Amino acid sequence: MTEPDPKPAAGEKTTPPVKIYSLSTCSHCKATKKLLGECTVQYEFVDVDLLEGEERRAIIEDVKKFNPRCSFPTVIIGDKVIVGYKEKEIKEALGLE
Amino acid sequence: MNAEELYETMRKVQEPKGYYFNRDRERVFELLEALLLNKKRYGYPGCPCRLLCGDREKDRDIICPCVYSVADIAEYGSCYCNLYVSREWNEGKIPRVYVPERRPPEKMTF
Numbered sequence: 729m730t731e732p733d734p735k736p737a738a739g740e741k742t743t744p745p746v747k748i749y750s751l752s753t754c755s756h757c758k759a760t761k762k763l764l765g766e767c768t769v770q771y772e773f774v775d776v777d778l779l780e781g782e783e784r785r786a787i788i789e790d791v792k793k794f795n796p797r798c799s800f801p802t803v804i805i806g807d808k809v810i811v812g813y814k815e816k817e818i819k820e821a822l823g824l825e
Numbered sequence: 826m827n828a829e830e831l832y833e834t835m836r837k838v839q840e841p842k843g844y845y846f847n848r849d850r851e852r853v854f855e856l857l858e859a860l861l862l863n864k865k866r867y868g869y870p871g872c873p874c875r876l877l878c879g880d881r882e883k884d885r886d887i888i889c890p891c892v893y894s895v896a897d898i899a900e901y902g903s904c905y906c907n908l909y910v911s912r913e914w915n916e917g918k919i920p921r922v923y924v925p926e927r928r929p930p931e932k933m934t935f
Binding site: 777796797800812 | 852856859862863873874875877906907908923925926933935
């Protein structure tokens with residue numbers, strides 16, 4: 729177990745952890761990464777098309793747990809799952825709207 | 826073939842059918858480059874916005890332009906990737922909504 733992050737100072741905004749399951753070639757995935765970058769939100773991503781073998785199979789199973797259709801991008805923001813580049817939903821989940 | 830040549834080749838085939846490239850040229854050339862990359866990687870120009878399995882026969886339905894683009898352009902004015910669109914979509918006469926995945930899950934064999 730890791731120690732939880734220290735509580736933010738009063739008035740400081742925090743965003744939930746963000747993870748993107750993406751494809752390196754996909755325009756909606758690129759748009760999603762760009763949006764998060766513009767919102768100065770830190771995120772993790774994995775380009776599933778660039779994986780091979782067991783790693784690829786394991787990640788695909790992970791994606792299917794969040795999004796059974798396994799389409800991209802699948803964006804995880806805290807406990808919310810957003811499928812596709814949906815700017816408004818992404819910003820809402822981040823608490824930016 | 827480079828992206829410019831692909832653009833011209835596809836434009837001549839698709840425009841008479843009423844399918845146009847998105848006016849956002851940056852987006853279009855990003856997608857055309859991705860199609861050329863997929864052709865190099867897998868041997869066929871599979872959809873850049875979908876996970877390809879590497880088997881041409883199994884991915885036949887998502888070789889660009891995919892079989893779902895006809896229904897998607899009819900319903901939403903755009904294909905899944907926003908590569909091919911209708912004239913009305915380009916002119917902003919219909920709302921630009923996110924095009925949901927139409928490919929049936931059982932086709933996804935990756």
